[in-house]
Amino acid sequence: EPEPAPEPEPEPEPEPEPExxxxxxxxxxxxxxxxxxxxxxxxxxxxxxxxGIEKTNIVSVYIGNTVTDISDNAFQGASSLTSIEIPDSVTxxxxxxxxxASALTSIEIPDSVTNIGEYAFSSSGLTSIIIPxxxxxxxxxxxxxxxxxxxxxxxxxxxxxxxxxxxFYNTSALTEIDIPEGVTSIGSYAFKKALALTSIIIPEGVTSIGx
Numbered sequence: 001e002p003e004p005a006p007e008p009e010p011e012p013e014p015e016p017e018p019e020x021x022x023x024x025x026x027x028x029x030x031x032x033x034x035x036x037x038x039x040x041x042x043x044x045x046x047x048x049x050x051x052g053i054e055k056t057n058i059v060s061v062y063i064g065n066t067v068t069d070i071s072d073n074a075f076q077g078a079s080s081l082t083s084i085e086i087p088d089s090v091t092x093x094x095x096x097x098x099x100x101a102s103a104l105t106s107i108e109i110p111d112s113v114t115n116i117g118e119y120a121f122s123s124s125g126l127t128s129i130i131i132p133x134x135x136x137x138x139x140x141x142x143x144x145x146x147x148x149x150x151x152x153x154x155x156x157x158x159x160x161x162x163x164x165x166x167x168f169y170n171t172s173a174l175t176e177i178d179i180p181e182g183v184t185s186i187g188s189y190a191f192k193k194a195l196a197l198t199s200i201i202i203p204e205g206v207t208s209i210g211x
Contacts, residue, residue, distance in 0.1 A: 045071075064087070079102050086107070105148070112134075138162070159182060
């Protein structure tokens, strides 16, 4: 009689992928290299330049949960940046932080953020954004010449009270905006050259609109 065929050996269980280190900040560059950096407090340009990373080579960033501030100019001109994950430890995004980050089309800002600086997303590639409840002011030129921005949403029960000068200057793709009820002041040229804007709701509490 023929011998019975041997039982097939069971395939080994795949090893689970290692969990993302939540403390380290991980930066991926165009060549696929991932650099992990221990950063506490403020994330600045020096944080990664000191690690030998060229700003224009950064493709994606995972920010560790010990970072509380994204500093002024942190990713200004990071023209290859397409993805960034911001933890809820971050409370502030500085001036020019993502200015001219032209490949960055979306960003999720956690509810913990209460401050977004001047020119923070100017000339960026953003197409849409949700402003967290705790942000009280859209500062001067925050979205200046963000020409791909089509949609801006304010979180429910927004605490926003002012929109600065040039805030949405030349956001030429923006078609509508519903300004939160608490806003009392809109700065000069806030919506100048927003040529596609066909609908804007201005709350009754606004007492000042700039020239």
